[in-house]
Every structure is written in C-alpha cells, then in structure tokens.
Amino acid sequence: MFIIRLQFLILLLLTSCGTRKPTAVESPSSDKVQVLCTTAQVASLVSSVADDRADIVVLIQGESDPHSYQLVKGDDEKFRRAEVIFYSGLGLEHSPAITRLMAKKEKLSIGDSIKLQRPELLITYANLPDPHIWMDVSLWKLGVKDIADLFSRLRPEYAKEFQERAKAEEEHLEKVHDQIKTLCQSIPDAYRYLVTTHDAFNYFTRAYLAIDDERQMNTWQPRCFAPEGLAPEAQISTQDIEKTVNHILKYNIHWIFSESNISQESIQRVVEVLKRKGHTVEIATTALYGDAMGSSDSVGCTYEGMMLFNAETITKFLRESGNGSSY
Numbered sequence: 662m663f664i665i666r667l668q669f670l671i672l673l674l675l676t677s678c679g680t681r682k683p684t685a686v687e688s689p690s691s692d693k694v695q696v697l698c699t700t701a702q703v704a705s706l707v708s709s710v711a712d713d714r715a716d717i718v719v720l721i722q723g724e725s726d727p728h729s730y731q732l733v734k735g736d737d738e739k740f741r742r743a744e745v746i747f748y749s750g751l752g753l754e755h756s757p758a759i760t761r762l763m764a765k766k767e768k769l770s771i772g773d774s775i776k777l778q779r780p781e782l783l784i785t786y787a788n789l790p791d792p793h794i795w796m797d798v799s800l801w802k803l804g805v806k807d808i809a810d811l812f813s814r815l816r817p818e819y820a821k822e823f824q825e826r827a828k829a830e831e832e833h834l835e836k837v838h839d840q841i842k843t844l845c846q847s848i849p850d851a852y853r854y855l856v857t858t859h860d861a862f863n864y865f866t867r868a869y870l871a872i873d874d875e876r877q878m879n880t881w882q883p884r885c886f887a888p889e890g891l892a893p894e895a896q897i898s899t900q901d902i903e904k905t906v907n908h909i910l911k912y913n914i915h916w917i918f919s920e921s922n923i924s925q926e927s928i929q930r931v932v933e934v935l936k937r938k939g940h941t942v943e944i945a946t947t948a949l950y951g952d953a954m955g956s957s958d959s960v961g962c963t964y965e966g967m968m969l970f971n972a973e974t975i976t977k978f979l980r981e982s983g984n985g986s987s988y
C-alpha cells in the first residue's frame with residue numbers, strides 16, 4: 662500500500678498535484694482506463710483503487726474553486742478522451758458546461774454513492790446537500806466500493822486486484838479517520854469551535870470536533886461557523902459581519918481560520934470590529950485546505966495529507982485558545 666501511495670504521490674509531485682499531460686502512452690489502444698476526475702480529492706480515492714491500471718487526469722486543480730469552475734482551453738478534450746468520469750457531486754460541480762460534457766459519458770458521483778448508502782448522514786441546508794463530504798474521512802471512504810465495482814466492470818480481468826485495493830484503502834482511511842479524531846479530540850471541549858471563511862467544514866466539525874452527545878443529538882452545528890455569503894470570491898456584508906461577531910462572542914472564540922484559496926481581507930473586518938468590542942481574535946497564520954488541495958510543494962497535495970494537515974493546524978491553534986495573556 663505504501664508503494665502505491667508513494668507512486669501516486671510522486672505522480673502528483675511531478676505533475677503539479679494531479680495533472681497529467683496527454684502522452685503517447687495514453688493511446689486509445691492502451692489497456693489502461695482513461696479517467697477524468699473533477700477534483701484532486703476524488704482523484705486520490707480513484708487512484709488508490711486503480712493504481713497503474715488507469716491514466717488519471719484531474720480537471721480542477723491547485724487553488725481553483727470547484728463551485729464556480731469555468732472550463733478552460735483543453736478541458737473539452739479531457740472530457741472527450743475520458744472513458745469514465747469520477748466526480749464529487751452533491752451539487753459541487755454545478756457548472757452547466759461540465760454537466761453538458763458529462764451527459765453521455767460513463768460516470769460516477771462519489772457524493773451520490775455515499776448518499777445512497779448513508780442518507781441519514783448527509784448534511785443539508787435549505788433542502789440542498791452540503792457537498793463537502795470528503796471532509797469526513799469515514800464517509801469519503803464509502804465511495805471506494807463503487808469505484809472498485811465500476812473498474813471491475815470496465816476491466817473484469819483485473820477485478821480481483823481492484824477489490825483488494827479497495828479493501829486495503831477502506832482499512833487505511835479508517836485509520837486516518839481515527840487518527841484525526843484522536844488529534845482533534847485532544848483539544849479541550851470548550852475550545853473546539855471552528856470559524857472559517859468558507860463553509861466547507863461542517864462534515865469535519867461533526868466528525869472530529871463535536872462531542873459524542875452533540876453528534877448523536879445532531880446539536881453540533883454551533884461548533885462550526887462561516888459567514889454567510891463567503892463562498893470563494895464573495896464579499897462579506899455588514900449583516901454577515903454582525904452575525905460572525907455575535908457568534909464569536911457567544912462561544913468565546915479566539916481564532917478564525919482562512920482557507921488556502923480565499924482572501925483574508927473580508928475576515929479582517931470581523932477582527933477589527935471585535936477588537937473595538939474588547940475581544941481578541943486572531944486569524945490563524947496557517948490556512949486550511951477546504952475545497953482546494955494546494956500546490957505541489959505543500960503537504961496538502963494528497964487527500965490524506967490535506968486532512969491531516971487541517972487536523973494538525975486546527976489542533977495547534979485551538980489548543981492555545983485559553984493560553985494567551987491577552988484573552
């Protein structure tokens with residue numbers, strides 16, 4: 662498994678986090694499954710099952726926002742070449758152009774696969790699913806089985822190895838889940854409140870920051886807050902600032918986290934308002950990976966790396982919540 666991971670890591674490092682330029686190796690006669698994954702998180706899961714039986718291209722890379730991704734030159738060709746498309750789903754990639762290009766292709770939505778298996782664990786707002794389901798590793802791993810089944814159907818001669826790798830990946834991700842939970846639960850209960858710039862962390866909060874009772878009673882929501890309207894590229898409104906300020910005061914929060922692909926400018930206004938009210942809150946100096954997995958030289962370049970990085974960053978800052986003399 663380590664070798665498989667290492668190969669994938671090397672591939673990512675060599676190709677700027679998941680992009681593979683078409684080469685002569687990827688000829689139509691190749692036995693390898695030609696795969697297009699919309700996001701790096703999806704590609705990470707798919708790669709763990711396919712290993713070298715597939716050539717994987719990632720559509721949305723680096724710091725690009727998957728919610729509002731616009732196709733660029735060459736993307737049409739990536740869809741055309743793909744034998745199968747894996748996407749996150751649950752409304753994440755909602756560009757009509759992407760929907761159109763996927764229409765007649767073999768495809769699998771990881772989010773929808775998880776929703777079918779555990780509908781009760783889907784987080785919804787105003788009847789719309791929260792698409793950031795990869796943020797709970799124990800949920801994301803549920804996508805592995807359908808990936809293996811699809812590859813097994815496309816290349817039945819390798820079905821056994823797809824299923825074996827899927828099983829190993831499920832076991833591995835279960836360990837990663839436990840590791841993140843143990844780390845996050847080492848933060849005192851009273852400090853386990855996450856304020857972020859974009860609402861990508863609801864699944865993370867429920868899985869790793871909530872206390873067990875809150876998870877069971879579905880009352881974990883106050884532990885996660887993102888100003889409304891702060892989707893990537895959006896501007897914060899006066900009303901958003903007021904709501905954020907009130908939440909931070911109510912739960913005595915001292916850290917705000919930004920995300921790697923979102924400007925800190927808006928959230929800085931929240932800090933200033935709170936300062937005038939005599940409450941010290943700081944923006945964590947390390948940004949989290951929400952929708953994006955970062956650049957090739959960052960530790961967030963694999964799904965597992967991204968999740969552990971987030972957990973370590975959140976733990977490092979929130980543990981300090983009660984220590985500073987200024988609080």
Ligand SMILES: [Zn+2]
Pocket residue numbers: 728793859860861951952
């Ligand atoms: Zn998002």
